[in-house]
Amino acid sequence: MRRFFTDKIEKPTMKLTGSERKHLAEVLRARVGERVVICPNDGRDYVYETTAFDKDSVTLTFIEDRDNPTEPELKLRAYIAVLKGDKTELEVQKLTELGAAKITPFVCERTVGSGGKTERLRRAAHEAAKQCGRAVSPEVTDVRTLKEILPELRGCDAVVFAYEGAYGKGRSIDEVIGGDERSVAVVIGPEGGFTEEEVAAVREAGYECVTLGKRILRAETAAIAAAAVVMQLCGEWK
Numbered sequence: 001m002r003r004f005f006t007d008k009i010e011k012p013t014m015k016l017t018g019s020e021r022k023h024l025a026e027v028l029r030a031r032v033g034e035r036v037v038i039c040p041n042d043g044r045d046y047v048y049e050t051t052a053f054d055k056d057s058v059t060l061t062f063i064e065d066r067d068n069p070t071e072p073e074l075k076l077r078a079y080i081a082v083l084k085g086d087k088t089e090l091e092v093q094k095l096t097e098l099g100a101a102k103i104t105p106f107v108c109e110r111t112v113g114s115g116g117k118t119e120r121l122r123r124a125a126h127e128a129a130k131q132c133g134r135a136v137s138p139e140v141t142d143v144r145t146l147k148e149i150l151p152e153l154r155g156c157d158a159v160v161f162a163y164e165g166a167y168g169k170g171r172s173i174d175e176v177i178g179g180d181e182r183s184v185a186v187v188i189g190p191e192g193g194f195t196e197e198e199v200a201a202v203r204e205a206g207y208e209c210v211t212l213g214k215r216i217l218r219a220e221t222a223a224i225a226a227a228a229v230v231m232q233l234c235g236e237w238k
């Protein structure tokens with residue numbers, strides 16, 4: 001069953017409008033009597049049946065609701081430097097599939113990309129959540145600065161600040177993550193990496209730099225790989 005995100009659900013009937021209506025009625029060309037899943041971002045799936053179509057809305061009748069098993073226990077917060085082209089969108093799409101709860105694009109000294117258009121990133125998250133069967137579309141914040149995000153990291157049980165210069169000096173992810181964390185932050189830099197001053201500020205804030213191994217990964221590779229390893233270590237792939 002296809003899934004559609006709405007702000008709220010209504011019983012016994014509700015109307016699907018806007019882009020979600022367009023997708024159901026015009027793209028998928030649904031007919032009366034078809035079943036769909038409505039997701040109000042509360043982690044549950046609400047099954048409805050289409051009962052009427054008009055030019056502005058599709059009328060749906062409530063059938064049943066159920067838990068959605070795809071939502072991770074772990075709250076993964078991904079902090080990703082804005083990249084060139086559509087690479088930031090690619091990161092958002094993959095982080096959503098991997099189960100991220102919140103995605104924060106940020107700019108820092110060596111940011112050259114302008115891929116942080118919030119509406120486009122939110123759409124990428126929304127579409128990826130629908131495709132992978134999630135009941136929650138991750139929060140995608142406005143673009144912040146590295147300085148602004150540092151205090152936020154304090155609220156996480158573990159922080160994976162991926163620094164390309166940490167190989168041979170810093171710990172690896174499996175040494176930082178114990179596996180019973182409830183929230184983990186992953187921080188990934190831009191194509192040009194982090195400056196010495198930024199790394200010093202991160203250390204000053206009490207976070208350690210983590211290595212992702214001896215090869216220099218592209219930022220989008222690093223974001224996807226680090227999130228995947230964290231999800232696996234925290235038992236989200238069982």
Ligand code: SAM
Binds near residue numbers: 211
């Ligand atoms: N310009 C940097 C250089 O040549 O050393 C590379 C930056 S890399 C393309 C982009 C980001 O991915 C880095 O800032 C870091 O967050 C992460 N990253 C890539 N490879 C890494 C590694 N081996 N260890 C830790 N972080 C890595």
